[in-house]
Amino acid sequence: MKKLMQFLFLSCLKATELIEKKLHVQLSFKEKIRLKMHKSMCNACRRYDEQSKILDKALKKQTHKIGNINIEELKIDIKNKISTTHE
């Protein structure tokens, strides 16, 4: 019985670790079962799971702002830098 319990139950720390791992790689069968069991009993980790997915999507969705930079100025800066370094 003790072995079965150990097999099935995860701590919150381990559960959140698997929640993160799951976003990037496939979990093993054992990991999936244990995470599912844990989430069915733990409100906080269930929330963590939902919120972690939201953060994952928000990060993926990030637009990569180019910022207000003047490309022509940057070209001049680079050219100046090259000529001062190489003459």
Next chain:
Amino acid sequence: MQSNYNQINDWVNNYTEELFTWTMYRVSDTENAKDILQDTFLAVAKSIDKFNEKSNPKTWIFSILNNKISDYYRKKYRQDTKIDLDILSTFFSKDEEWNSAKEPQNWQDNEKNLLDDLEFIEILNYCLEHLPNKFNTVIKMKYYSDKEPKEICQELKISTTNMWQMMHRAKLKLRDCIETGWFKNN
């Protein structure tokens, strides 16, 4: 030498915009992106004699740029040598249960609303920029550079396990910062 000089000037004129866009995409920080690009062109000027006329200059310059970007990440990652990797104890008790003060709260809003909420995204960015360098670097490499986890590990010279653990801690901190900045003040 004059011809080399003209050659580089042409490349600067023709490729700066594209190279800069790519650099911003990878590092999302204007000042650092400018520095990286300048370094790249200095490296180009230095090694132009090694450039094979028959190859494509753009490909060549991009490969130099990508090396510079990797250097940048590696350096940034190494900066926090003293970072407290034991942040887990802030979040979890000795028996690895949530500390009650850090337990995730109900965000009271659905996913779609949050993803479209500019203020939420702004706080996310703020929190991301205020993470310790190590965490900020793994997150940016993962989400901004389209790199496979394996490549990230190679570039940062860390093990896969080390990377998951870093991601886990980074997300714990990021989530906590957002919750404090947004939900608890609303």
